[in-house]
Amino acid sequence: MDTLNENPLIILAYVGIAAYMLHMYIGDLRAEKNGAPNPKAMPGAKPALPSVYWIGVFGALLLLGMETGGEIALGIAAEQSEMVWFFVFAALGAGVVEEVFFRGFLVVENRGRAALVGSCVGFSLIFALIHGHFWSTEEGFAWTFTTKAWFTTALLFANSLWFYALRFGPWNPTRSLFPCMVAHAASNLGVFVVKFAQGYIIF
Numbered sequence: 530m531d532t533l534n535e536n537p538l539i540i541l542a543y544v545g546i547a548a549y550m551l552h553m554y555i556g557d558l559r560a561e562k563n564g565a566p567n568p569k570a571m572p573g574a575k576p577a578l579p580s581v582y583w584i585g586v587f588g589a590l591l592l593l594g595m596e597t598g599g600e601i602a603l604g605i606a607a608e609q610s611e612m613v614w615f616f617v618f619a620a621l622g623a624g625v626v627e628e629v630f631f632r633g634f635l636v637v638e639n640r641g642r643a644a645l646v647g648s649c650v651g652f653s654l655i656f657a658l659i660h661g662h663f664w665s666t667e668e669g670f671a672w673t674f675t676t677k678a679w680f681t682t683a684l685l686f687a688n689s690l691w692f693y694a695l696r697f698g699p700w701n702p703t704r705s706l707f708p709c710m711v712a713h714a715a716s717n718l719g720v721f722v723v724k725f726a727q728g729y730i731i732f
Contacts, residue, residue, distance in 0.1 A: 535613055537615060540615060540616060540618060540619045543622050543623075543626070544618050544619060544622045546622070546626060547622030547623070547626050548625075550625050550626060550629050551625050551710075553571055554571050554574050554625075554706070557570040557571050558574050558575070558576065558707075561574065561575060561576065562576065571633065571706075572629075572633040572634060572706065573632070573705055573706025573707070573709070574705075574706065575703035575706075575707075576703060576705060577701060577703055577705035577707055577708050581695070581700055581708040582707075582708045582711050582712075584695065584700055585692075585695045585711060585712030585715075586711060586715045588691050588695065588712065589688065589691065589692075589712040589715050589716035589719070590716065590719055592684065592687055592688055592691060593716055593719045593720065593723070595684070596680075596684045597723055599680060599684075600677070600680065603676060603677075603680060605675075605676055605680065606727065608675070608677040609724060609727060609729045610729070611724075611729050611730075612721070612724055612729060612730055612731065613731045614730055614731065614732050616721075617717075617718070617721045620717035620718065620720065620721060621714050621718060623713065623717055624710050624711070624713035624714030624716075625710050625714075627713065628692065628706055628709045628710045628713050629706070631653075631656050631692070632692050632693055632696050632709045633706055635648070635655075636648050636649060636652065636693070636697075645697060649690065649693035649694075649697070650690070653689035653690050653693065654686060656685065656686070656689040657682045657686035657689060658682065660681075660682070662677070662678040662681045662685075663678050663682065688713075691712075692709045692712060692713060695709050695712060696709050
């Protein structure tokens, strides 16, 4: 397990950052609804229809189901990493923090469709790679180009593309970031539930 996974103080700090970001977003959303939008509002701090939330969660859980089934089919389910139970709070916080950075700031808007799509693909690749499944530092640095690493990284890439599509797709005309946050948090919570069912949660 990495430091973030097992250190409760780091997890607490991360959750605090997520809570602060969410507070900023809710403040901007309230200003928008009151007819006095903040000119420096956070990206995507717009209201969204309930249907967009359902679409987002459905897509995220469908990808999780594909990942879980794929791991079983490939015989790599036993290569799951363990997770301490309180890491679930950081996982939920990531639904805010990662969405703000990637689907909020790390995207090229207002430069045409090609630039938008290209940036979504490029930053999705970065999103997948920074999760660090291709290397290990438990016993010194070592590359881990295993089937599990490739498969998990590919699913992270697909998840990121889905979250970008959720924000910029025609079903989300306001380009609200809130459905992306909810879908991402639902996906991470689903991962926790799967790990719990498979016996990889440490209490």
